[in-house]
Amino acid sequence: MKYTAIDLFSGAGGVSEALKEHFKIICSVEYDKIIASTYSLNHNKDHLLIKDIRKIKKKKLLKIKKMNLNGRNLDLLVATPPCQGFSRHSRKKSSNSTDERNKLIMEIIRVSNLFEPKFIFFENVDNILNFEIFHKFLEVICNLTNTGHKRYVNRPSYQLRFEVVNAVDYGVPQHRKRLILIGKKIDIFPNIDSVIMYNSKGIPFIKNPLPLWPEKKTAPTLGEYLKSFKLASIKAGETDPNDKLHKCRNLSETNLKRIQNTPKNGGSRSDWEATLNLGLECHTKKNVNFGDVYGRMNFFSYSPTITCGCLAYTKGRFGHPLEDRAISMREAALIQTFPETYKFTGRLDGKPNEGSTENIATQIGNAVPVKLASSFIKMFYDDLKKF
Template sequence: MKFSAIDLFSGAGGVSEALKKHFDIKCAVEFDKIIATTYALNHGNNHLLVKDIRKIKKKEWSKINKQLNGGNLDLLVATPPCQGFSRHSRKKSGVNIDDRNKLIMEVIKVANIFQPNYILFENVDNIVNFKIFHTFLSVLTNLNADGSRKHSNRPSYHLRFEVVNAVNYGVPQHRKRLILLGKKIKTFPNMEAIIQETPKGLPYVTKPLSLWPEKKKALTLREYLLPFKLSSLEAGGSDANDKLHRCRNLFPNNLLRIKSTPWNGGSRSDWKDSNLVLECHKKKNVSFSDVYGRMNFESYAPTITCGCLSYSKGRFGHPEEDRAISMREAALIQTFPISYKFTGKLDGKPYEGSSENIATQIGNAVPVKLAQTFVDLIYNKLLKESQQELLLEHLVATKA
């Protein structure tokens, strides 16, 4: 039995990859044309809207709504741009100067149109410090202080949101993200779902939604990658049989640096030649200690970012080979299947075009296994609710 879903800010399609097992994706929205091309390579484009979500008119949403044949959307997924909420953003948390931050309110607009039974939302952990996120929670909950509905024509949601580490949900990577689950409230008043604030101004739900998956520790990086039997590479090398398994070349000084870095977790603090150390790193209390480091096969990868192909932008050195990780390794660490296609070109040729563009798609994606954990949880809940409704209808018909 398949349920209905919409995937907002779909990116390269990591969440859709998780959805398609149990859900009929009625619509996916992606603004960037090249990223949307990657999405289409893997999921088709019949349901894909390549548009700024702010410019999608109500008529277009209504056409999609008609596909539900009078029923409600089962699941709305939203993974809006996170850069403006990142800890690396120079803007103060309380001030939402970054225009992209306002995009989270578009989720509310779509929720009000489709009134989905469940909502799944993902973003960076730092989003909780932004006032616009507090507003988002309050509007999505749509409850007065007495638990009654504020606006009778809009749905209300019982929420739960937590910062999770992807490594606890089958992803061989330390990646902290805020996950929010919402379930449509059907009975009022509801005092449990009201949003409140701590003395420090952080939002919380009076009694969070009980729906949440159990943790399942990921395999180590070695255990996870070993079955894929990836070929060894030199810096700047590529695999003739796997076009995504290619890595950047290294300047001579960076090649010396990685050769001076011990296998499996070594860092720049291990260098014995002080000439290899950048002047800016010789100062005390310098941050970004992971740059020029190696990953560790016996542990987990660091957060895969848009700069994951660069040895100088994080702990993106290969655990045992003298090079940075390849695009294929980055995609696998993000738990995309090995068959997943990426493109950096508008013409849609797989594995061709800008490596930086592909790295951005990979780094910005929700890890597939992380998404799968929460999607499966919601699917099983929907299935149980559907079976209960059918049983109730059967009992009523029998009595009649």
């Protein structure tokens, strides 16, 4: 028996890939047509709604519920809303941010109230903890008064647990800090242990969080993980003729010289000899960080966070550990633990592994690593089986 799930803000389908083994996905939502094309290449597009979640009417959601659940409640609601507005790079302060994307998290509550899922899985950047709208989200989804009773009788209540995790602790060969929130539907009241509280710095916490969390599983090193895929050696600007996604950006003459003078497996711009005049003037100024820019990854360690700029040697430690080039799209996707057969598209017509490399890089960088999601999905599945 497969349990039922909904995947909101599904993106390229990283969490859906993790869901497929144990859950029947009855609905996925993605508003961007090109990203939705990537999703459709890898998953059943019949359950995919290509629409702004705010414009999906209650009537449509109730129809999905009636057709798929036969009067039962949903087993799992997945929600991985856009994180850019919550990022540490956001110029707005957390207390007065006006980024419209941040309000999308409240749509999760609307869907939750209709489907009353047994479990909730939520992922975002760790900095979301500092945002007032996230505090409001916690209080509304929890739906408990200070005495542990339901605040709104006709809405579900949840015991929550949220922690900042590093993906490397869940089988992903990448340092990637994210906030994971899980919730389990409460049916017995009062439940004072699950009420949202705040510490002296105004950060929310729960006195007794949900006693459910997957065990940590240390990831293999980057070199150990990638060696099984036997990727072809390519040069800067080349594409593997057997895999269009194994393609990397070209390098200018200066940047090619820079990476050639960067030690293999973890070297950085601090290793360049001054006599070569390879450094940038802006990097000589005081208080300039970004030490990873123009650096190489290290096969004997873990990848840095794969971002939307992961194909650019100039935007982080995205140089290949051994070859004189930046990492390819395929390598970035593998580091995000997508299967080697996973297809991406940067085109509206959905041709696999073709189109805008920037668009594909954004899809890969924004995805939840499949193995990170799998750790939690398997945990929900195991708990559901008990009942």
